[in-house]
Amino acid sequence: MGLLSRKATCNTHGQDSSYFLGWQEYEKNPYNEVNNPNGIIQMGLAENQLCLDLLEPWLMKNPDALGLKRDGISIFKELALFQDYNGFPAFKRALVDFMGEIRGNKVSFDPNHVVLTAGATSANETLMFCLADQGDAFLLPTPYYPGFDRDLRWRTGVEIVPIHCTSSNGFKVTLPAIEQAYRQAQKRKLRVKGFLVTNPSNPLGTTMARDELDLLINFIEDKQIHLISDEIYSGTVFTSPSFVSVMEVLKDRNLDQTQVWERVHIVYSLSKDLGLPGFRVGAIYSNDPVVVSAATKMSSFGLVSSQTQYLLSAMLLDKKFTKEYMSENHKRLQKQQKDLVSGLEKAGIRCLNSNAGLFCWVDMRHLLKSNTFEAEMELWQKIVYHVKINISPGSSCHCIEPGWFRVCFANMSESTLKLAIQRLKSFVSSIGMKSQSHQELKSLRRKARNNWVFRLSLQSFYDREQDTTTKVSFSYRPHFMSLSNIAATLDAAA
């Protein structure tokens, strides 16, 4: 039989990673409050399910939006035929207004610079096709969304070179880390075309500070490369510091009429803040007319259904509604996040201080048997199989420090979240770490302790010390085991 392409037969789609495997395990035994109370609770899915109840009444009050009517008259035919890749004008106008609102109206967007795509997945890939050739590289701060390995690399042939961030400074991007990544790319003979950052960050749940954005802007100015800012979580910023978009920083620095202005591109989508991933609404925003033109034509490969464009243009044009929605959305996200953070704290588990997103970046390093990724995998498997919670191990996000996990909170009810926290609490006490607070561990690390203190903590202390003194190679390496290994281990754990 005729050979298939390399793309069809390789695994650059990355779907053999633990991120997706945990998902699969959940699918086999999903938690349900009534029907399956002992099932696996899905905390690996970054979805916002907290405010769908706010959208439904709006739909009832505005039947024309779903009914594809304008002033009571059916415009079905017009929409059924509308396949213009320039997008529904009213929708693009409503979308840029909404984007402006999210940024406190400190920046305004031009609808002619927007390209609609079937979700941010499509937007990110399209941008890669526009900005890079096969074999070029983009630099991404770690930890990053596991899906990028597929979205940015698979069909484009573009490489990702990680900018390693660590807990030493709250995983913020630093100049040495950027320079190290850039040098690494050069060593691998890869032409660096730019940065891609997610702001607010997935999986950290933090927004980037102005100085971080300045760093990136200075670097792209100097090296004449691009900056893609994936801002799909911009509508989920629920507490201070407020969200600062890269566009705002450029404007404040009076760079908005310069060349660097044309090398900064934003990706947005309605999947995270409005909680509508099923409707496939993504967007690229760029000030470079060549990028807009090429991306617009490429969007033919993933246009947004006109039926959906019409529905959402009506919804976003209702400014009163969107304002109320966003305010309530932030409130609920904040509460849910607080519940998770405080609940975990009672179990002796700390989270990275976060102000956005649909998840927390959780520090379980003290629960590892050793400061290794094997130990992280072991812990993860225990949590999936015995604690029955699917969370995402840091290694799947290319974190270089073992022991961090992304735990989602916005895709479940309050009671489910309570149950999950309870399960984790029981788990932690069962492995005798209840008394071991994070504070104590920190002081242990600071002083040199004798072997007899706590076997577990000391082992991890030694391993961490080794890590910081050894020059670890920052070359990109998959932090997950091959599919067959994982499958075998999971089977054994079951």
Next chain:
Amino acid sequence: MLSSKASSNCHGQDSLYFLGWQVYEKNPFHEVENPTGIIQMGLAENQLSFDLVESWLRKNPDVMGLKNKDGESVFRDLALFQDYHGMPAFKNELVEYMAKIRGNKVKFDPNNLVLAAGATSANETLIFCLADPGDAILLPTPSYAGDLKWRTGVEIVPIHCSSSNGFRISMFALEEAYERAQKLNLKVKGVLITNPSNPLGTTMTKDELQSLITFAIDKDIHLISDEVFSGTVFDSPCFISIMEAAMDSNLKRNTDVLSRIHIVYSLSKDLGLPGFRVGMIYSNNQTVVSAATKMSSFGLVSSQTQYLLSYMLANKKFTSNYMKRNQKRLKKRKEMLVSGLKKSGINCLKSNAGLFCWVDMRHLLCSNTFEAETDLWKKILCEVGLNISPGSSFHCSQPGWFRVCFANMNQSTLQVALRRIKDFVERSSFNYQQNGGSLSRKLISNWVRKLSSADREEQER
């Protein structure tokens, strides 16, 4: 600075096909508001049967309102549904509908169906699965290649077909194309056919399909059959899908024949819903299904749309009625175009499907060249006010053929278009008569020209 893809223009968007579109947009015909505007005959859309769909929608308001049979809102479930395997109910209905179009002579398994945002996305995804950059895909001309090359990096090698045999794919042409690819050091990965053909409007015979399958087996390559127009077959011979041809016992002996055949389909042409972006790939090759499913992440179908259409297609009475009436209307409209053109001395290729005719205007060219074809095209666009698609935009190897669409306008508009063509032809033939009536390139003396222009003035008075 940018990628080579962004800076190149091999996305083919600068061809005359799109240029004509642009000119039309500046001066579009409207029966009342702009009766002298340009009539769009370059758009292969089916606007003849919306009333049937709209009537169904009026009877089923809950489906648009995202409510289920019990009147409960399913909005929440749909808002969150982003599974790249697609909505099971929708895929079940799609495979049944596809089988119905094929007279139920083949059956499809919903697990082998991959949804995509339109056939454009489906075709590109299939190419990504079957070929690497630099590989070649053979494509019979004339055909609509879309943007297959752009991001996939494949080379398109044409299989030259000609009017000598009604533009059918001959084994000779197929072998010739394959050899040409090899001489260029290109690895051929497959053949892509459109059946029914765009722009020809014809369906392939069983023999043709089986020859192609034999060729694919022989060369160890794939066969993609783009069957997006399968629901527009309005006349005999009836439609034979590649899948049906492959079921022949002789070919079935080769056990992996089915794993090298892939179908592309969409709801844009027969149901007339291009705006809703519903396309699909059908393949018996599990590796292709698996890879294509993951790739569909880059172009999923909106769950809102999947829901609406799953209900519509589930109504078998509706689909039967729609298919029957739609095909009748297409046939009637096509016959109107063909007979109207005939009255102007213009012949069309005999066709039984599609939303267009393949029209022979070779006799209207002042020379048998593509320059002359472009000149004629410009005249028809700017002077006659009709946007039709020149054969060169479909890579036809013979100048003088044009694709003329008929299903995207009402009857009176088509009549206006036919009248305009008639007037144009009469003006042109009057000139030719005065000039010796031949297509030869001999010089025309001044006094003949003067005479003809004087006579023309007389006529217009």
